[in-house]
Amino acid sequence: MTATSVSVLVPLAGPCAELPDTLEAIERYLQSTGFAFDVRIVDTRDGAGLGAMLRRGGLEAKGSVVVIVDPDLPYPAGAIGNAVAMIESGSTDVVFGVREGHRDERRHFLLRWFLVPALPDPCVRLKAFSSDAARLLFAEAKQDGGGFDLELAYLANKYGFRVEPLTVAATHAPRAKTFGAIGGLFAVTSIRLTDRNNGYRATRRCLVCFSSEVWTCAQIDGNIVRSCSRCKCRYLNQFANLDDTQPVRRVLRSHHPATDAERERPSEPAREKTSRRRLAALRRQLGPRARVLEIGVRDGSFGLATASEFEYVGIDASSPVARAARARGLDVYCATLSNFVNTGPAFDAVTIDHVLENMADPHDSLARIKDLLKPGGTLFLSTFDTEALLYLLSERRRVAHYFRTHLVLYSRSALIELLEHSGFEIASVGPDFQYRDQKFLRHILGARSPLLARIASAVMKILPDPLLVGSGSIRIVARRRAGTPTNIRAIRSVEPTHAR
Numbered sequence: 490m491t492a493t494s495v496s497v498l499v500p501l502a503g504p505c506a507e508l509p510d511t512l513e514a515i516e517r518y519l520q521s522t523g524f525a526f527d528v529r530i531v532d533t534r535d536g537a538g539l540g541a542m543l544r545r546g547g548l549e550a551k552g553s554v555v556v557i558v559d560p561d562l563p564y565p566a567g568a569i570g571n572a573v574a575m576i577e578s579g580s581t582d583v584v585f586g587v588r589e590g591h592r593d594e595r596r597h598f599l600l601r602w603f604l605v606p607a608l609p610d611p612c613v614r615l616k617a618f619s620s621d622a623a624r625l626l627f628a629e630a631k632q633d634g635g636g637f638d639l640e641l642a643y644l645a646n647k648y649g650f651r652v653e654p655l656t657v658a659a660t661h662a663p664r665a666k667t668f669g670a671i672g673g674l675f676a677v678t679s680i681r682l683t684d685r686n687n688g689y690r691a692t693r694r695c696l697v698c699f700s701s702e703v704w705t706c707a708q709i710d711g712n713i714v715r716s717c718s719r720c721k722c723r724y725l726n727q728f729a730n731l732d733d734t735q736p737v738r739r740v741l742r743s744h745h746p747a748t749d750a751e752r753e754r755p756s757e758p759a760r761e762k763t764s765r766r767r768l769a770a771l772r773r774q775l776g777p778r779a780r781v782l783e784i785g786v787r788d789g790s791f792g793l794a795t796a797s798e799f800e801y802v803g804i805d806a807s808s809p810v811a812r813a814a815r816a817r818g819l820d821v822y823c824a825t826l827s828n829f830v831n832t833g834p835a836f837d838a839v840t841i842d843h844v845l846e847n848m849a850d851p852h853d854s855l856a857r858i859k860d861l862l863k864p865g866g867t868l869f870l871s872t873f874d875t876e877a878l879l880y881l882l883s884e885r886r887r888v889a890h891y892f893r894t895h896l897v898l899y900s901r902s903a904l905i906e907l908l909e910h911s912g913f914e915i916a917s918v919g920p921d922f923q924y925r926d927q928k929f930l931r932h933i934l935g936a937r938s939p940l941l942a943r944i945a946s947a948v949m950k951i952l953p954d955p956l957l958v959g960s961g962s963i964r965i966v967a968r969r970r971a972g973t974p975t976n977i978r979a980i981r982s983v984e985p986t987h988a989r
């Protein structure tokens with residue numbers, strides 16, 4: 490393990506009587522921690538702007554953590570250690586110091602609205618950056634003065650760095666603000682214009698449509714959710730530990746409350762009814778004894794319903810699931826889409842329900858599905874839709890829940906575009922309905938509001954159980970285009986313009 494090294498930058502805009510005390514306090518503190526460190530005064534009194542000097546200081550800093558502190562140090566020196574610990578533990582890339590009692594989301598709401606939600610405190614300069622974040626953010630920053638702070642916050646979001654606030658106890662009143670409500674707006678306009686004129690390096694591109702208009706839309710436990718403003722897809726910033734042989738993200742990790750999974754699992758009749766409904770859709774499209782592949786077999790209810798009428802083959806990446814399905818007499822293999830080898834003739838239909846969201850590369854997955862299909866063969870795909878009203882209404886509260894089990898969430902327009910690029914022709918797009926038990930629905934509604942639950946229970950008494958409901962998902966039926974396929978490689982070649 491390499492030792493932590495800290496580079497401390499002290500920006501100095503004017504004479505500051507406390508500076509010698511500050512330097513002594515920082516050095517005394519850092520010596521007590523055992524970190525390797527260097528402290529550097531960034532002097533702007535000789536005419537160069539603060540932004541320019543900080544940029545130079547930040548880029549020349551050699552530490553694994555770069556910290557900016559106030560010259561009069563209006564907080565205990567231990568705050569530097571806390572910030573370094575947050576970065577070194579890997580829980581965040583950027584830390585903004587915030588005075589106690591000033592972590593109010595409504596403060597500077599105009600600036601937050603026009604720029605990014607996570608802004609630094611204008612009265613505290615304390616900021617810490619991992620060396621990666623410092624290298625990229627300082628190199629791209631162009632603003633001077635207070636705008637520099639806002640720009641760092643904006644770029645941290647643009648390039649997908651995690652930003653966490655660090656509450657510091659103020660020991661004396663701050664000297665001056667780095668940005669105000671009005672001055673900040675000028676800086677925000679200038680930052681937005683710079684970005685619009687391609688003044689900043691492009692971000693890592695959207696994995697669905699390759700647009701570089703990608704932003705952080707939420708920070709969840711241990712990851713960041715990125716959002717593409719072109720195709721409206723959402724995806725995790727890092728697909729950590731995604732082992733190709735075990736991409737079973739459907740299985741919840743043990744430290745999450747297991748009761749959630751129990752609650753949301755519809756009982757057998759509801760599942761079987763949903764499977765019969767899906768089978769009926771298949772019957773309308775396919776001839777007798779057609780060869781059907783299901784990707785992700787779950788409890789095997791769809792397989793059992795289908796196997797009597799069609800030649801059914803299933804694959805599932807999880808070996809317990811595949812074993813259980815085989816025990817029920819189904820032709821199911823433990824394989825992922827990428828390592829499955831079809832030994833029989835090409836399939837007449839492929840059905841994939843809520844599994845595409847767990848695949849890391851949609852272009853590759855759809856190209857493989859296309860290769861498994863006969864020309865003119867049909868793809869039945871259902872996924873969650875980020876353009877659905879249900880998603881838009883619940884995103885703020887439930888984003889962590891959605892990304893507990895998914896890697897990518899697609900919008901319907903992105904999926905249509907993706908399928909057309911991958912050699913499919915869209916036959917129909919519609920809402921995906923599923924049967925759910927009334928008990929389950931009452932539970933969900935009861936958790937939201939008791940009044941709603943009472944009204945719903947009264948209404949449900951006259952409705953059948955299980956009940957057919959929409960869940961914000963869509964079902965797309967697409968056909969593999971016959972003739973020369975679109976060259977997927979040509980589309981993919983646009984991709985590798987990664988900024989980091």
Ligand SMILES: [Zn+2]
Binds near residue numbers: 717721722
């Ligand atoms: Zn996109």
